[in-house]
Amino acid sequence: MPDISRKGLQMPASPIRKLVPFAEDAKKKGTHVIHLNIGQPDIKTPKIALDAVRNHNIDVLAYSMTEGSEEYRKKIAAYYSDNKINVTSNDIIVTTGGSEALSFVMGSIMDADDEIIIPEPFYANYNGFATASGVKVVPIVSNIKNNFSLPPIASFEKLITDKTKAILICNPGNPTGYLYSKDEIQQLAALVKKHDLFLVADEVYREFTYDDREHYSILQEEGLEENAIIVDSVSKRYSMCGARIGCLVSKNQEVIQTALKFAQARLSPPTFAQIASEAALETPKEYFDDVIKEYVERRNVLVSELQKIQGVKVAVPQGAFYCVVELPVSNSDNFAQWLLEKFEIDGNTVMVAPAAGFYATKGLGNNQIRIAYVLEKDQLVKAVHILGEALKVYNEG
Template identity: 50%
Template structure:
């Protein structure tokens, strides 16, 4: 058969989904799995969104415009205004999830062979999207010991050369749950302005921000208005992962027009998803308030419980619904596979995302896993019991 491309061979498997075959086999054996490996909330979708889906009365399910339904983009302007972000509909291109937003932005901003700086650990698909675009990732490590705070300006500048074209941040962060302070965001702004870089800011978890400090969006930063590209999605906000609706947003109209060429080439974002997303913007305030309080309770239960298990450490995240945990294990990939293939406690086991997949060098993060606190509190409590039993039985346990 013909030989596959080098790009296909280098493309990393998803650390979040690569263990699914083992999970299927475990379930076939009758094992119950508590899935903390993926950010799929168990929170119900807003009723207004579900009702819109049920009551679609179109006679034809047509293409939407390549930049999205005008009614939805107009309504999004009002949504962003709630956060002090002033936009026009022309600044917004609706995408097939937040993933496609980056797949439009990367080739529009960065040439093959150019470089982008990302903090690590990082959302694994960023690395994949960069590889698809022929872009080299320059990682800048953050440290679990200080909660994954932003590195210094000097650390960033040590990576910047003539091929550096952009910085990418996720705020609140996936996988760490870190939220950048105003001072840190100003530090990023100064670097972007000094070197005239693009700033990609993934703000999918905007509503899940658990500190008293005001949330600072990249679109709040003055002096780099033409440099900022915001990535967004309704997947987590409204528990609508399956409708695949996101957005890429910029005030740089030259860039917007460039991204539209790629958007037109893929025709249009999902029609039915946009209808649901547009209706969901009318979800009552109580909907988001309830979710917010629920995630704080889940976070506290999980992270406090983790830190009571001997040899385990997790910093308290201030946003999103993930935490990175350091475990007394020899190899996170081996441990996560072992949990599904060989271990069970009272007919149950747990599923995590191996930490190595959130680093460009897979030898990093070998003693870490990412956990998503997207299950109800009773299930999280049970997961902690199973994890402690698993660590007691794991043949590759290490001592700290």
């Protein structure tokens, strides 16, 4: 039998999706599964975006421009301007989701065996993108004890080698919900300029910040124009995960022109999804006011209920819609699978995302899970009750 590639064998399974077969088996047995494992918002997609697709007058569904339609990119630039980020349409490449944007970034700024420093825990697919590109992730641990704040800059500097090409952050963070302060961004900016590195920021949750905190983008930082690259997406912002539209943004034109060659290889982003995404930019501010209010209420309910469970620790999110929870178990992968296979209350069980897959350092996160609070508050209360009762039974066994 022909061999599978080493890269293929090393490709990590998604901690968010790998338990899906067990969830499907539970559903076939009649168990209702409450999904806390995936960041699929239940907030309705703006009607204006859906109507734009319904009311189109396209006769031939043709390729779009490789970099995305000029009209859409101009509107994205205007959106950024409203968020105090000064870019033009020429600084933007429309991609098939934020995932493709990050893949283009990896391909454009890094060669095989180059290194990228990432505070962990981090979005699990960063490991996958790095593996696919032959890039080495150099993790730096942030800790639940201080709510996953930025590790000391001196710790970053110790990890920099002649192979280091970039530092990657997610702001606000997935899976932690941590929101980097302006001061923390400025510390990172000074570091990458000192060592002539790129600073890549996944900012797909920009709108979702809580407790009167404001998001500070790396592209708001003066003097960082040649070093800064943003990865963005409409998936969470407008509850349009299925559209698969994102973008890569940088004022460094060498980065943009290089990424464009990778974009040309996949031809173009999807046309209908661009139409919906362009229309979504007209969504009124009240939409986000209501969504943020709802997520704050969900966060507060979730954290309050989790804190009632003996032995559980939870980091309080300042943005996005995730939190990392430390459980009184030694292996959250086994616990999560057991939940789906062997535990239910009144026909209900819970699916969570084991957190080890959000780390690059082996052994870390084994007693943690990520919860996405994208469900209505009563469902979150029910889910946490099931989780608490399950822990009692699991640990007694």
